[in-house]
Amino acid sequence: KVVDVPRGKAYAVDISRVKEAMDEKTKLIFIASPNNPTGNVTTEGDIVELVKAGIVVVVDEAYYEFSGVTVAHLVPQYENLIVLRSFSKWAGLAGLRIGYGIFPQLIAEQLLKIKQPYNINLAAQIAVKESLADLEYLRGTVRAIISERERLFQKLEELRFLKPFPSQANFVFCAVVDGDAEGIHRGLEKRGIFVRYFDTPLLRNSLRISVGKPEHTDALVEALREIGGKRSG
Known part of the structure; x- marks a missing residue:
């Protein structure tokens, strides 16, 4: 059974509510940092507070390369802290399903006992090898995305x-404070610009916009001004 704990103000993890939701059946706490789709990180202090509660805490750092904020250095200190990383975002290998975890030794040993006999496919292995051989280029791309x-x-x-x-x-989350997110989404789509829009209770009337090249930003903003009309100021 998965228990969802709503985030608090500015979409920060509400540590007190997480603790209130914990009971004797709680086996694992999962946190995305940076979070998708809001892009904010959870502080090291908050994560340590949860780790000290004694439950296994998994921190998904799929977007770590765009933030530089990590708790990976704490894994040797805590036997119940796991950090997950991905090659999908910063290295552009989405679809190949390749990533890695940073585990305490005891947990790693137990996982190896139950893992499936199949490893990652050959295409993913080659892609990772080539990515690691071209780190300077990829890091330059990450720096460009952060700047943009x-x-x-x-x-x-x-x-x-x-x-x-x-x-x-590598995206920016926006609340639509005057207008309709779905309508803006449709207007952008007609202009060949694709963004994500959300209408779930916690993300109602909001958009997530991926970072592209400078010319993509310019085209997006121009389209938003056209759609927003006088509201754009």
């Missing part, structure tokens, strides 16, 4: 009908 993310955030802040949230991932 900040410019995108600033441009979105200028649009009065959107409220962008600071992000440490």
Whole structure:
């Protein structure tokens, strides 16, 4: 059984509510940091507080390379802390399902006992090998995305009908404060620009915009101004 604990203000993990949700049946706590789709990180202090509760804590750091914030260095200190990473985002290998985990030795030994006999496929192995051989290029791409993310955030802040949230991932999350997220999504789609929109209770009337090249940012902002009309200011 999975128990969802709603995030608090500005989509931060509500540590007190997580603790309240824990009971004798709780086996694992799973946290995404940076979070998808909001892009915010959970502080080291908050994660340590949960780890000290004695439950296994898994921190999904799929977007770590865009934030530089990690708790991987704490794994040797705590036998109940696991960090997961991916090659899907920073290395562009989405679809090959390749990643890795940083585990305490005891947990790693137990996982090896129950793992399936099949490892990753040959295409994924070759792609990872080539990615690791070209780290400087990939790191340069990450730096470019981070730089453009900040410019995108600033441009979105200028649009009065959107409220962008600071992000440490490769996207920017926006609440639509005047208008309809689905309508904006459709308007962008007609112009050949694709973003994600959400209408779930906790993410109602919001958008997630991936970071692209500078020309992509410019085209997006121009389209948003057209769609927003006078509300763009």
